[in-house]
Amino acid sequence: MKTKSFRLRFKKDLQQNWTLYLLIFPVIIYYFIFHYRPMGGAIIAFKDYVPKKGIWGSNWVGFKHFINFFKSNFFFRIFKNTVVINVSTLIFGFPAPIILALLINEIKRKNFKKTVQTITYLPHFISLVVVAGVIKDFTADYGIINDIIAFFGGERRTLLNFPHLFVPIYVISDIWQGVGWGSIIYLAALSSIDPALYEAAEIDGAGRWKQTLAITIPSILPTIVIMLILRMGSIFNVGYEKIILLYNPLIYETSDVISSFVYRRGLLEANYSFSTAVGLFNSVLNFSMLLIANSISRKVNETSLW
Amino acid sequence: MIKESTGRKVFRFFNGLFMLFMIIVCFYPMLYVLFVSFSNAALFMEHQGPLLKPLGFTLNSYKMVFKDPMILKGYVNTIFIVVVGTCINIIMTALCAYFLSRKNVMFRTPIMIFVTFTMFFGGGLIPFYLTVRNVGLYNSHWALILPTVINTYNMIIMRTGFQGIPDSMEESAKIDGAGHLTILFRIIIPLAKPVIAVMVLYYAVGHWNSWFNAMIFLQDREKFPLQLILREILIQNDMSQMTTGVGLLDQEAVAETIKYAVIVVATLPILLIYPFLQKYFVQGIMIGAIKG
Numbered sequence: 001m002k003t004k005s006f007r008l009r010f011k012k013d014l015q016q017n018w019t020l021y022l023l024i025f026p027v028i029i030y031y032f033i034f035h036y037r038p039m040g041g042a043i044i045a046f047k048d049y050v051p052k053k054g055i056w057g058s059n060w061v062g063f064k065h066f067i068n069f070f071k072s073n074f075f076f077r078i079f080k081n082t083v084v085i086n087v088s089t090l091i092f093g094f095p096a097p098i099i100l101a102l103l104i105n106e107i108k109r110k111n112f113k114k115t116v117q118t119i120t121y122l123p124h125f126i127s128l129v130v131v132a133g134v135i136k137d138f139t140a141d142y143g144i145i146n147d148i149i150a151f152f153g154g155e156r157r158t159l160l161n162f163p164h165l166f167v168p169i170y171v172i173s174d175i176w177q178g179v180g181w182g183s184i185i186y187l188a189a190l191s192s193i194d195p196a197l198y199e200a201a202e203i204d205g206a207g208r209w210k211q212t213l214a215i216t217i218p219s220i221l222p223t224i225v226i227m228l229i230l231r232m233g234s235i236f237n238v239g240y241e242k243i244i245l246l247y248n249p250l251i252y253e254t255s256d257v258i259s260s261f262v263y264r265r266g267l268l269e270a271n272y273s274f275s276t277a278v279g280l281f282n283s284v285l286n287f288s289m290l291l292i293a294n295s296i297s298r299k300v301n302e303t304s305l306w
Numbered sequence: 307m308i309k310e311s312t313g314r315k316v317f318r319f320f321n322g323l324f325m326l327f328m329i330i331v332c333f334y335p336m337l338y339v340l341f342v343s344f345s346n347a348a349l350f351m352e353h354q355g356p357l358l359k360p361l362g363f364t365l366n367s368y369k370m371v372f373k374d375p376m377i378l379k380g381y382v383n384t385i386f387i388v389v390v391g392t393c394i395n396i397i398m399t400a401l402c403a404y405f406l407s408r409k410n411v412m413f414r415t416p417i418m419i420f421v422t423f424t425m426f427f428g429g430g431l432i433p434f435y436l437t438v439r440n441v442g443l444y445n446s447h448w449a450l451i452l453p454t455v456i457n458t459y460n461m462i463i464m465r466t467g468f469q470g471i472p473d474s475m476e477e478s479a480k481i482d483g484a485g486h487l488t489i490l491f492r493i494i495i496p497l498a499k500p501v502i503a504v505m506v507l508y509y510a511v512g513h514w515n516s517w518f519n520a521m522i523f524l525q526d527r528e529k530f531p532l533q534l535i536l537r538e539i540l541i542q543n544d545m546s547q548m549t550t551g552v553g554l555l556d557q558e559a560v561a562e563t564i565k566y567a568v569i570v571v572a573t574l575p576i577l578l579i580y581p582f583l584q585k586y587f588v589q590g591i592m593i594g595a596i597k598g
Binding site for chain 1: 325427454569
């Protein structure tokens with residue numbers, strides 16, 4: 001086979017599989033238009049984009065927008081907020097589903113186990129608009145959380161107007177919505193552990209706690225590592241959807257992140273080139289983080305995304 | 307069965323207690339929303355703290371919600387987007403997954419890289435927005451359907467599902483002279499029903515809950531999906547349409563219970579079907595996990 005020239009193999013492949021290529025054609029077109037075209041369109045980060053002149057007709061300005069961004073007061077603020085929100089969700093949100101999965105795994109009664117699973121997965125399906133709306137209402141000065149605070153003698157106030165409360169509210173609601181769903185993948189890993197391992201440990205006299213440390217954790221470690229890589233790859237990436245539903249100008253100092261800044265500057269104020277530059281800086285940063293996390297894990301753990 | 311130690315029993319007890327706590331934490335907020343939606347507006351304004359049942363059961367809030375033409379229009383728009391969008395999602399995702407699950411195709415690896423690269427890198431929000439506008443989808447429902455026709459992560463799950471189908475099934479069809487389209491739609495898809503079911507659910511829930519693209523691409527209020535109307539009511543507190551005709555003093559009170567009724571109306575369809583389909587959801591994640 002290998003001695004055959006590329007052209008011959010190509011010809012044979014086309015003859016055999018041309019209907020297959022016909023099927024994949026719309027898929028290629030889709031990825032081209034809605035994924036690769038925007039990648040190419042990101043070139044306006046280096047231009048002064050004017051809609052009338054189009055992407056190619058607009059003037060080149062080099063790194064002007066990047067330099068303006070790095071020099072602006074916003075750079076430090078949105079960069080810091082992005083990292084703070086991410087590191088907080090990582091520290092509190094990453095272990096939560098693992099712990100939940102380990103505890104669910106210890107439940108013996110099947111019906112109870114199923115009920116716990118069904119109900120903890122439920123919040124995952126509620127739309128962000130609803131979740132954000134409920135958070136806003138619960139934390140408002142007349143809301144149920146303030147009812148409880150007032151009951152204990154605290155003062156009523158709209159919690160989302162206080163900059164220092166944004167991150168806790170964001171992180172706690174994130175855990176609420178994601179902990180059950182996030183545990184599924186670990187439960188899957190737990191269910192594939194060979195029961196014979198536990199039986200052997202039992203005979204050796206190892207208690208449940210020792211079994212967890214010696215068998216359970218090492219067995220799900222590859223899954224944990226993969227999830228951690230994916231998480232590390234998005235350490236500079238906080239989605240704008242929940243942020244722009246929850247924040248308000250009073251608390252921009254702690255709640256405005258890179259993506260929400262791009263949204264505001266780009267779509268509300270139509271600063272296309274500048275916000276594209278900020279977005280591109282963010283994409284490149286994210287991609288580099290993913291590569292770094294992946295290569296570290298490959299060296300240390302021999303687990304890798306690709 | 308080996309006898310349980312005391313420590314183990316204590317652990318089991320507290321674990322059970324913790325699980326009950328989790329159930330309450332996850333479920334009570336939803337229950338609270340449901341209770342408020344059936345409550346009497348004036349009574350609710352005076353009430354403080356958690357509710358264990360609706361305050362003075364009434365359907366008033368729901369009546370007002372269903373009187374609002376925007377909510378009904380939003381419902382119709384959302385259903386259109388969910389149905390048409392999900393159909394196209396499934397067909398396109400299946401085409402891609404089928405191609406990438408074939409073994410003797412020369413360009414499989416390059417196309418796999420071409421497709422998966424988009425999971426890790428993208429042009430960003432603004433170029434995406436400009437692209438959709440330039441393609442001429444602005445202010446059209448297709449802007450909510452076409453740009454997200456394939457979710458690459460879902461596609462990989464589907465491909466893994468397709469790969470699990472034994473080759474012999476296709477071989478016999480090929481001998482009978484079946485083409486790729488016949489094999490895909492007559493053999494692969496029927497055999498991969500669980501995976502397809504998961505995909506239908508993932509995509510449909512995704513469409514049902516999405517609002518951001520609608521917000522940036524739609525201009526006419528007539529075209530707004532339910533979630534966008536919901537956002538006006540919940541986040542921007544804009545309920546002028548629904549509370550007209552209510553005395554000014556009562557407006558604030560009524561507005562609160564209406565909010566909760568709208569939430570129920572927009573969320574219940576998904577929460578009602580979810581428990582029945584739960585086993586499929588979980589299966590889907592598992593298939594993805596094996597690959598991951």
